[in-house]
Amino acid sequence: MSCGPLLATALPETASARTQSALDARGTDAQAILELTWVLIIGAGVIMLLVVALIGYALLAAPERRRWLGRASAIVAGGIVFPVITLSALLVYGLMVSGQLIAAHKDALRIEVIGEQWWWRVRYFDEQGVAAFETANELRIPVGRPVELALRSRDVIHSFWVPQLAGKMDMIPGRVNRLRIQANDAGIYRGQCAEYCGGPHALMAFHVVAEPAENYVIWERRQREPAPVPTDPWLRSGHDLFMHSGCIACHAIRGTQALASNGPDLTHVGSRLWLAAGNFPNHPGTLAGWIADSQRLKPGNHMPAFPVFMGVELRALTAYLESLR
Numbered sequence: 001m002s003c004g005p006l007l008a009t010a011l012p013e014t015a016s017a018r019t020q021s022a023l024d025a026r027g028t029d030a031q032a033i034l035e036l037t038w039v040l041i042i043g044a045g046v047i048m049l050l051v052v053a054l055i056g057y058a059l060l061a062a063p064e065r066r067r068w069l070g071r072a073s074a075i076v077a078g079g080i081v082f083p084v085i086t087l088s089a090l091l092v093y094g095l096m097v098s099g100q101l102i103a104a105h106k107d108a109l110r111i112e113v114i115g116e117q118w119w120w121r122v123r124y125f126d127e128q129g130v131a132a133f134e135t136a137n138e139l140r141i142p143v144g145r146p147v148e149l150a151l152r153s154r155d156v157i158h159s160f161w162v163p164q165l166a167g168k169m170d171m172i173p174g175r176v177n178r179l180r181i182q183a184n185d186a187g188i189y190r191g192q193c194a195e196y197c198g199g200p201h202a203l204m205a206f207h208v209v210a211e212p213a214e215n216y217v218i219w220e221r222r223q224r225e226p227a228p229v230p231t232d233p234w235l236r237s238g239h240d241l242f243m244h245s246g247c248i249a250c251h252a253i254r255g256t257q258a259l260a261s262n263g264p265d266l267t268h269v270g271s272r273l274w275l276a277a278g279n280f281p282n283h284p285g286t287l288a289g290w291i292a293d294s295q296r297l298k299p300g301n302h303m304p305a306f307p308v309f310m311g312v313e314l315r316a317l318t319a320y321l322e323s324l325r
């Protein structure tokens, strides 16, 4: 609500994610799960206190006062009737909550997220359901609107988890799992791969950026555009380096001859808030560092280091990529 305009002006320079915590629920589903959690914790706590109090009573009360505890009726009530009623009520409540979590939404926005070692490919669709553009490690969504994610994997099992917005969902090769998320507050929510997937799994994070619908529309329109070939000579030299240095074996920049899809689509890489799956804020320093030595920044990842780039060349290449907004 009120933080909408604030967020719009604060992005991207001072973008910082909220604390990644399931106890700070900001989405419909996460709230339902948190409610269920509190009911279970408080309920179990109260029952435990009751049991401890009864044990104390059984041990310490005068024999003639505690005698009723040994009667068959007390045992049937406390040992059978009470657990059956409590557990049945919990079962019904749990089924109601999970039914609410999987209910489909007609006007949901559809986004596909594909887990890859060790980053996230994010695919958006046009009105006809045809893939419109791809980005990486960042899901932009409109605040308050349900979003249906189709979760897939290209290699091993990953798990998609944004604790503040929804529960965890595995991404399994050969399968499509669906997860609904909805952010009720504008903000940046950090997520993390929650299933060990080898090597730098711990460095496989991402962010969900929830913004007011009007900002989302502007962002979406811009992402659909291909990248212009720069006219500025400095950026042009960076463009040429990119096209002739092996980068196009793995990356695509729509509108250029770079069409590969082994690594993240870089058409609008300059507009992303982080690099390398949520690990480094995106600015010329980190971007140059990534190109020159990605293996030091994220050991084991699938992009080779390019120590051949130094000085002017590295700066031109970086400036070109940063200009892709």
Ligand SMILES: [Cu+2]
Residues within 6 Å of the ligand: 158, 159, 193, 194, 195, 196, 197, 198, 201, 202, 204
């Ligand atoms: Cu993982």
